[in-house]
């Protein structure tokens with residue numbers, strides 16, 4: 465474990481917490497230099513391994529740094545969110561994002577600029593907007609949590625889930641048979657109901673997309689105080705699978721295989737550990753409660769962001 469350099473007076477009001485994978489990219493150096501020349505005293509800290517983003521974000525937030533920019537993919541954003549959430553509400557720095565991942569699903573959902581300089585400018589200058597944060601079994605997610613089929617697939621793996629949603633039903637059915645795929649059994653509790661169904665997959669969206677552009681929660685808004693809940697029931701034949709894919713296109717509130725709801729919380733009690741994926745990072749839980757923490761974080765994104773509700777306090 466390395467000691468962190470504590471924030472100093474010269475660190476200014478903003479930190480860029482940069483995934484070490486991207487630390488030496490020339491266009492990132494250039495973007496940071498340009499933004500400093502424009503008068504933003506931006507300090508940079510680089511992560512070495514998993515967990516560094518959490519610790520650095522907590523330390524910077526505790527030290528009163530006003531904006532913390534997560535420079536990386538969804539996993540880095542997730543770590544920074546995790547660090548900020550360790551502070552009490554009101555003490556948390558504003559989150560900005562410099563998208564440098566392979567998928568950048570949250571950044572893309574927010575319609576953030578992908579050009580590093582423009583992204584830094586937005587992160588430093590955009591008006592902060594209160595957004596919700598999801599919690600699941602003691603961890604946090606700001607974009608999307610999924611469970612069941614495909615949850616252990618990260619963006620660096622070719623995704624059978626992509627084929628499912630892309631309509632490659634025949635090959636997927638073959639794959640599932642070859643893998644001796646078993647549904648996930650358990651009990652799902654949600655406000656006003658319970659589901660005892662064999663699960664194929666489950667998605668909980670604060671943001672709208674995961675897995676490199678899969679719209680699992682297309683109606684999601686990050687500031688509406690609700691989680692989008694997509695429940696997909698297990699299927700056993702090609703005919704059923706085709707029906708399921710049909711339903712995934714339309715996301716019925718209560719289809720034969722697909723249910724699409726908006727809920728403040730959901731609980732799961734499984735017979736076995738359910739593979740999960742929180743903002744692109746895999747984990748397992750046998751039982752969990754997931755809930756939305758309304759307005760828990762302040763986010764710097766363009767006021768026109770597609771994930772904002774654009775209701776009364778248009779900014």
Ligand SMILES: Nc1ncnc2c1ncn2[C@@H]1O[C@H](COP(=O)(O)OP(=O)(O)OP(=O)(O)O)[C@@H](O)[C@H]1O
Nearest residue numbers: 484512513514536537538539540565566567568619
């Ligand atoms: N210096 C480093 N070198 C390699 N990996 C690192 C380093 N620092 C942190 N990590 C790891 O990188 C992971 C996060 O990667 P990140 O999500 O930012 O990129 P990505 O997976 O390419 O992007 P996306 O999730 O958008 O596809 C963390 O789980 C962390 O363990």
Ligand SMILES: [Mg+2]
Nearest residue numbers: 537538539744
């Ligand atoms: Mg990642």
